[in-house]
Structures are given as C-alpha cells and as structure tokens.
Amino acid sequence: MSKPRPVMIAETRAKLLAAARHAFGTVGYAQSSMDDFTAGAGLTRGALYHHFGDKKGLLQAVIQKMDAEMTARLHNVSSRAPTRWQGFVDECVAYIQMALEPEIQRIMFRDGPAVLGDISQWPSTNGCIAALSRSLRELKADGAIVDVDEEATARLINGASSHAALWIANSENPQETSKRAVEAFRALLERLKKPDGETAKARATISVTGS
Amino acid sequence: MSKPRPVMIAETRAKLLAAARHAFGTVGYAQSSMDDFTAGAGLTRGALYHHFGDKKGLLQAVIQKMDAEMTARLHNVSSRAPTRWQGFVDECVAYIQMALEPEIQRIMFRDGPAVLGDISQWPSTNGCIAALSRSLRELKADGAIVDVDEEATARLINGASSHAALWIANSENPQETSKRAVEAFRALLERLKKPDGETAKARATISVTGS
C-alpha cells in the first residue's frame, strides 16, 4: 500500500513547494508564516528546513521552478509562430501577459528581487531573458533587425514588460491599460526592425491592428 | 538657548527620516531594526510611531522625499540641454545613472515596490514618470517623435531603466555593462524619432559616440 521511499520524499518536497508557492503568491513572502503553510500541507517547519535550509532557500526553489515553467511557455509560443519575427513579438506579448498573473507578478517580479537580489544574475535561473536573447540573436542572424546588443536589449525588454504588467495589474481599468501597454510595446518593438521595403509595409499593418 | 518648538519637531522628523533612509538604503528594509536606527539618531521607536504610524509609513515618507529629489534632478538635466530631444535623452540616461546609486536602487526599485506595491500608482509620488511623460508630450507636440502613448511609453522606459540599473549594479564589470546598457537604450530611444532628413543624420552620429 505505502509507496516506495524516494517517491514519498519527492512528494513532501512537492507539497512544500506548492504550499509555499501558493502562500507567497497570495499573501506575499514576508507575510507568509512558515508554520501556517507547512501545517496546511500537513507538515511542520522541520521538513522545510531539512529540504530547503531556510525561508530564502525555499523561495529560491519556488522561483527556479516557476522560471522553468515560464521559459517553457515562452518557447511554446515562439515555436508556434509562422515567422521568427512574429514569434519574437508573440513571445514579448506573452511575457507581459504572464507577468499579469498575480502569482508570477508577486513572486517573480516583486518579492523575488527584493529578497534575493537580481535573480537574473544567478546561474540556472532566468531562462526567460536567455530565451529573449536567443530570439534576438536569431533575428539578427536573419538580418531582420538592426544591429543591437542582444542581451542588453533582452534585459530592457524584460524590464519594460514587468513594469508594464505592474502598471496594468494595479490600474483601475486593467483591460484598457493592457491595450495601451501592449500597443506601446509593439510600437517600440516594431522599430527594432530594419526599415526596408517589405518590412515597412508589414509595420504599417501591425501598428494598426493592436492586440 | 533652546530652539522654538516647531523646529525641534521638524528636526526629529528629519533625523528619523535620515536615519531610516540610511538604514533602508544600506542593509535593506526588512533587515533594518527600528530600535537600532532610532537609537542611532538619539531617539526611540516611540517617536517613530508617533510621526509615521508604522514601519511602512516611514518607508512611504522616505520614498516620497527621494522621489521629489529625483524629479528635481531630472528636471535640472533636461532644462540644461540645448534641444528638447537632447534633453529627453539626457533625462533617460540620468535616470539610469540615478538608479545605479545603491540607496536609490535599494529603496526605490527593490524594497519600495515589494513592501508598498506599485508606487507609481499612488497620488503624489513618482514624479519621475510624470516628468518623462511630460517630455514625451512636448516632443510629440513639436512633431519630433512618432505618435505614441506618452504615459505608456514613459512607463516602459521607466521599467527598462530600473532593470538596466539592476543589471549593471550586479554585474561583474559595471563599467562595461553600463556602456552596453546605455548604448542599447540610446538605440531604442533613437527609434522613437521620426525618420526624416535631418534627424536621420543626427541618429547616425549619436549611435556611434555612445556614452
């Protein structure tokens, strides 16, 4: 009846991660009592310290998992697009939309950086920036965009996206604000494209359609 | 010998603000013990709660003051420039450079948003975004830039700047990273300009000179 040992351990780890993720994502990191949400998972703080060292270590683990999920989602989006440029734009818009999800916004863009510093600096996290960089590099190789520093540009885009998401989420009319933000964002991105013949035509169409 | 009452009160308020600002800016909000830094100012937590309600209220007051200072600095920079466009670019670069100062970075861009939510949403704060918006509006009126949503664009620029600053400050080689970030930023901004005759020439020169 009882499952083998390794899976039991994996399950408790997963339960702790899920409980912490939910608590951090709803009430925030500082307001989350470790006693409370471990009890909610049918465990105690002892298990938590055993697996993750301390509260920050737990947050780190949560973030790492979420980052991986987000990276996968971005990859899905871009791979579905007909052209690389379209894939890139879709990726950026998808990034904003992910940043609108309360859990992601709170953990990845607010509490995470505040508690752990700039996450994008660690190894093995922030696959999102890496994904954006990669897309930009490919576009440059295709000659589709002007010559820019990929990583720097990816980071600027990342910053703009996350702040746009904050703006949207806290605005009185998220729908309207979201349209404005995405539109402005598209306009900025469009201008990365090389201004020659065909692309210029495409730019005109896209800038009108909006979201 | 003893000063009049109102100035004494103002002095204690100022002392508390300064002490808190220093503590928040160096060790961070969560790690700052109210007992410690009030004692450092020759006071106790009693004075603090009397004037600011609670720890968050104190942070709020600190941020409000810093925001006012930053807005003034930005205004200085832009008013010194020969043209409006140059003033705007200078303003943006100055914004990045301010975001590099550890105290500003920590309080305004990390702990502030984490503790208080999106600061730019409150009344009477975030003069910086207002300043950027204003510059963009004027440029649009001049016909110097393409037609974009000023506030949305200002917020994107704000987000890009602060994240760029985080990136720079945490990088191994801040000098080099700073050059890359500012260059990428300039490139992005340049593309807001209307691509007609004279401006196109100016773009070519600027994109080479860098910081």
Added chain:
DNA sequence: GTAGTTGCATACGCCGCGTATGTCAAATAA
C-alpha cells in the same frame, strides 16, 4: 493656575524565524 494637548519614552506581549534536539523508519552491514 488649571485643564487639555502634544511629543516622545517606557513597558509589555505576541509572533515568527532559526537552531538544537529528539524520534522513528528505512537502509546497510555483520
């Protein structure tokens, strides 16, 4: 002079984190 208000200090209790310690089951060795 007295009553009320204001500016701060002192005292108290609670909560939350981290650590040290205990316990029991599974793994390994003899």
Added chain:
DNA sequence: TTATTTGACATACGCGGCGTATGCAACTAC
C-alpha cells in the same frame, strides 16, 4: 536476523522585532 547507521521528519527552545498600551513632561489655552 540482528545491530548500526543514516536520513526524514517532528518537537522544543530562545531570541529578536514589531505594534500597542501606557506614562510623563513640556507646552498651550483660557
């Protein structure tokens, strides 16, 4: 099988930090 060790948790304890209630002295108003 039995003995020993290791690992996965739970329990117990102390400490620091926050918020609040209370105290007190100085100033103001009448």
